[in-house]
Amino acid sequence: MKENYVTSWKDNMAFETEITGHKILMDASDKFGGNDQGPRPKPLLIAALTGCTGMDVVSILKKMKVKVDSFDIKTETEITDEHPKTYTKMHLIYEFSGKDLDKSKINKAVKLSQDKYCGVSALYEKALELSYEVKIK
Amino acid sequence: MKENYVTSWKDNMAFETEITGHKILMDASDKFGGNDQGPRPKPLLIAALTGCTGMDVVSILKKMKVKVDSFDIKTETEITDEHPKTYTKMHLIYEFSGKDLDKSKINKAVKLSQDKYCGVSALYEKALELSYEVKIK
Numbered sequence: 003m004k005e006n007y008v009t010s011w012k013d014n015m016a017f018e019t020e021i022t023g024h025k026i027l028m029d030a031s032d033k034f035g036g037n038d039q040g041p042r043p044k045p046l047l048i049a050a051l052t053g054c055t056g057m058d059v060v061s062i063l064k065k066m067k068v069k070v071d072s073f074d075i076k077t078e079t080e081i082t083d084e085h086p087k088t089y090t091k092m093h094l095i096y097e098f099s100g101k102d103l104d105k106s107k108i109n110k111a112v113k114l115s116q117d118k119y120c121g122v123s124a125l126y127e128k129a130l131e132l133s134y135e136v137k138i139k
Numbered sequence: 140m141k142e143n144y145v146t147s148w149k150d151n152m153a154f155e156t157e158i159t160g161h162k163i164l165m166d167a168s169d170k171f172g173g174n175d176q177g178p179r180p181k182p183l184l185i186a187a188l189t190g191c192t193g194m195d196v197v198s199i200l201k202k203m204k205v206k207v208d209s210f211d212i213k214t215e216t217e218i219t220d221e222h223p224k225t226y227t228k229m230h231l232i233y234e235f236s237g238k239d240l241d242k243s244k245i246n247k248a249v250k251l252s253q254d255k256y257c258g259v260s261a262l263y264e265k266a267l268e269l270s271y272e273v274k275i276k
Contacts, residue, residue, distance in 0.1 A: 003218045007182065009189035011210035017193045019186035021178035022168070028190035031159070035198060041158035043190030044258055045144060046183045049156035052146035053165035053180030056154045061172060073148035081140045081258070088258030121181055121218070121225030128266035 016040065047089065047126075048077050054122040058115035059096070066107050070100040092126065094134040103138050112136050153177065184226065184263075185214050191259040195252035196233070203244050207237040229263065231271040240275050249273050 009019040015036035016029040028043045030036025052075040063070065073096070080091040096112050116123050116134060126132050146156040152173035153166040165180045167173025189212040200207065210233070217228040233249050253260050253271060263269050 003220055003224075005182070005216050005218060007185045007189075007214045007216070009186065009193060009212040009214070011193060011197060011207075015194050015197060017190045017212075019182075019189060021182040021186065022175075024178040026163075026178060026183070026186045028186060028194075030194055034194075035201075036194075038159075041161040041163060043187045043194065045142070045156075045158040046163070046187040046190070047259065047262070048144045049146065049158065049163045049165060050180045050183040050187065052144075052156060053154045053183070056146060056148060057152050057165075057167055057171075057173075057180065060148060060152060064172075070148075075146040075154075077144045077146070079142045079144070081142060083140055085256050086258040086261035087140075088261045119222050121223040122184065124223035124225045125184075125266045126262075129262045130265075 017043075044087075044089075048079065048092070051092065051120075051122045051126060052077060052094065055094070055112075055115045055120040058119045059111045062111040062114055063108070066104075066111065068104055068107050068111070070098045070103065070108075072099045073097070089126075089130050091131045092133075094132075095137060096134065097137045097139065099139040105138055108138060109136055154180075181224075181226075185216065185229070188229065188257075188259045188263060189214060189231065192231070192249075192252045192257040195256045196248045199248040199251055200245070203241075203248065205241055205244050205248070207235045207240065207245075209236045210234070226263075226267050228268045229270075231269075232274060233271060234274045234276065236276040242275055245275060246273055 019026045027040035029039040076095040078093045156163045164177035166176040213232040215230040
C-alpha cells in the first residue's frame, strides 16, 4: 500500500504536516530559535507508538468484553547525547485500573498488540531496544 | 539522556500524549470504531521525520545565509499489507523555491541533516529503506 504526505515550512522553525485532514504543527523551542507553537518532532515518535499500541489494546479488550476505567501508557526513553540524537531505548508501562480486571486477558491483549498488530512497535524493534510491562491497579 | 512521557486513553479509540505542554490527540477513523477527532498514530512517523529534518535544513540554511521563499517536504511511503502493518519505504522530496537559490548550498544542507543531524532519519534507516531527492523551482 502506498501513502503520500506533504509537510510545509510555515515560518521561522515551524512545520506543518497534514494527516487525513488533521494539521500537525511542529515547532522548536525558543532556545533553538523557534516559537514553541507546537511539539518538537522527535517525541511524536512516542505518540505514534503509544497511540498505535493503545488503540490495538482498546479494540482487543472490547472484543474480550473487558471494561477498564482508566488506561495510561507511560514511556521511559533513552536518547544518545551525540548527533544524530536518537532514541536507543523505549520502555512502555501499560497501566490499567478498573473493577475485578482479568489480568490474563489484559496481558494477552498487550502481547497481541506488541507481537502481532502494532506496526510502529514492529518498526522500532528493528532500530532500538523496546520493552514493556503491564500494571493493574 | 532520559525523557519520560504519558499517553492517556480518553474515550472510545482516542488517546492523548503530552509533549512539552502540547497535547497530541490521536483517534481512529469511523471505519475502525473511532471518531476521527485527531490523526491516526502511524502517520505521525511522517510528521516526526519531516519536521526533524526540516528544522535542521532551515537552521543550516540560515547559517549559510540562504533565503528560500517556500520549502515543502513531500513523502512517498510504502506500507505492508499484512499485520503488523508498517512502513517499508519512505522517499522524501525536498522542494524549495526562491530567487537565485544556490543549489550546492541547499544540497549540502539536506545532506548534513540526513547524514549527521536528524535523529529520526538515523532511527528509520535501521528499520526501512529511506531515500531522498532535492528539487529547486
